[in-house]
Amino acid sequence: MVHCGCVLFRKYGNFVDNLRLFTRGGSGGMGYPRLGGEGGKGGDVWVVAHKKMTLKQLxxxxxxxRFVAGEGANSRVSALKGSKGKDCExxxxxxxxxxxxxxxxxxxxxxxxxxxxxxxGGLGGKFLTNFLPLKGQRRIIHLDLKLIxxxxxxxxxxAGKSSLLSKISHAKPAVADYAFTTLQPELGKIMYKDFKQILVADLPGLIEGAHVNKGMGHKFLKHVERTKQLxxxxxxxxxxxxxxxxxxxxxxxxxxxxxxxxxYDEEVRAKPALLAVNKMDLPDAQNKFHELMNQLQNPxxxxxxFQSKMIxxxxxxxxHIIPISAVTGEGIDxxxxxxxxxxxxxxxxxxxAYHKKQFLNLQISNTVSHSEPLSRNAVTSSRMD
Structure with missing residues (x-):
């Protein structure tokens, strides 16, 4: 059982959610001045999404x-237009x-x-560049993972999030009776009888002050941004x-x-939210739940x-507010x-909302198209007068 904060953060460090990379497009190929030949363009560097890839694997x-694309081929007698350099993915x-x-x-x-x-990638040498090739673009980039x-x-x-995730989905997160069970994001799928699947992310536990990056701070909060609801x-x-x-x-x-x-972000707080009140199997839980409901209904x-900084x-x-027990299964369904x-x-x-917007755009488009001939007629009639 680990309680030391520094050990916990080192363990969390095994999960990589951001990377800094050096990238450079390939240089263009040499032109051929005597015959007006054009060198090939340098290769480009692309970032491409793969489902089974992780930043740690990368x-x-x-x-x-370091990711550098291939150079463009030089122009030559047998191939006046040089071929493009190999892209890097x-x-x-x-x-x-x-x-x-x-x-x-x-x-x-x-x-x-x-x-x-x-x-x-850089342009190949041609007449406009005095047949000299251009170097490829150099760029430092950051890959930042936000779970979807x-x-x-x-x-x-x-709070029992890991236990709850294992109860409602097929995920098998580590569950223990010390504070920081979740040291990295865990994903689980809720499977319904009609084969509908809903993806749930259990994220490292917040602590007070997370918005200023205390504890796991932004490592947690940035992952909340892409979820549809909380x-x-x-x-x-x-x-x-x-x-x-x-x-x-x-x-x-x-x-x-x-x-x-x-x-952290007002837009995150504005997301639709549900509340699961966990550990209803504990003694006196019903009384505490009724007290909580009264407070939530009349805040x-x-x-x-409370202190103003807490409010x-x-x-x-x-x-929805649902009383549950991740241990006994009460309220899970x-x-x-x-x-x-x-x-x-x-x-x-x-x-x-999308269909209403499309319909409104169509109405505006039709109104504009019908009004145009009328305006031309008005001009014509005024000239006849």
Whole structure:
């Protein structure tokens, strides 16, 4: 059993979620001045998404982290136009954001075989360049992994997220009775009878101050960005990280989790959310659950009891609140149904909004096309007068 924070973070370091790479496009080939021959363009460097790839595999396979494309062929008598240099492809996992050295986003890989050009090859020598080739583009890039999942589990350490994931899906995460069970993201699939699959991500436990990168900080929060909805998991009895940190009730836990998300990114906090109140098998759990429900339904009656820095700008409104026990299985089926219902409802709303927008664009297009002949007639008639 490991309690030491430094050991935990070293273990978490085995999971790679960002890489810095050197890339360079190939140089162009030499031109042929006497016959006006044109050298081949240098090869390009691409980042290409592969489902079974991880950043750790990429790092292990290419420890130098240098990717250089091939040079363009020189122009010659037998081939006045030189052939293009060989492209270089960097295999990367789905869910990657590619940025340059200044943090500017170059592109994202959201599905298998998505590709992003990161370093262009130089032009071959030709008349405009005095038949001298140009060098390829040099670029430092960063690959930043943000997991793509339908649902992201949000909770402080020891809330029971790992146990819950193993209960609702086919994932087999490590489960132990010390605070930081989850040291790297775990993915599981909820399988429904009609073969619908929902991907759930259990992410490393937040701690207070995560928004300023305390603890696992941004390593956790950036993965929340791509999930469609959040599933808060709280211990009905409350939470205490260690004897040196304050005890937090279940209601305080919800407030603090909401505040951490809000301080990191308001858009993340605005995602649809459900609340699973875990460990309902414990003594006095029913009374504590009723107390929590009262606080969630009437938050303004209790917020004056807390420090202002703990209180989010807007309290979280949960679409469903489900009491569960990841140990006994109580409420698990209802939770799975609520997750499915919530995702389906939001998908329907998004489809409706999309179709309304398309219909509106069509109306505007038709209005413009019908009005054009009328305006021409008006001009013609005025000339006749």
């Amino acid at each position: 790092k292990d396979k290419y420890p130098q982290k 960097i295999p990367a996992p789905v869910g990657i954001s590619v940025t340059d050295e200044n943090g500017k986003i170059i592109g994202e890989l959201n599905k298998e075989q998505d590709r992003i050009l990161v370093a262009e 999942a339908d649902v992201g589990l949000v909770g402080f350490p020891n 599933l808060f998991v709280v211990d009905v009895s409350g939470f205490q990280l260690s004897s040196r940190t304050p005890y937090r009730t279940a209601f305080e836990t919800v407030l603090l989790l909401t505040k951490e998300l809000e301080l 303004k009656d209790f917020l004056h009891l 989010p700008e807007r309290t979280m409104e949960f679409e 209802e939770l799975k149904n609520c997750i499915r219902k919530s995702l389906d409802e939001h998908a329907d709303r998004e489809n409706d």
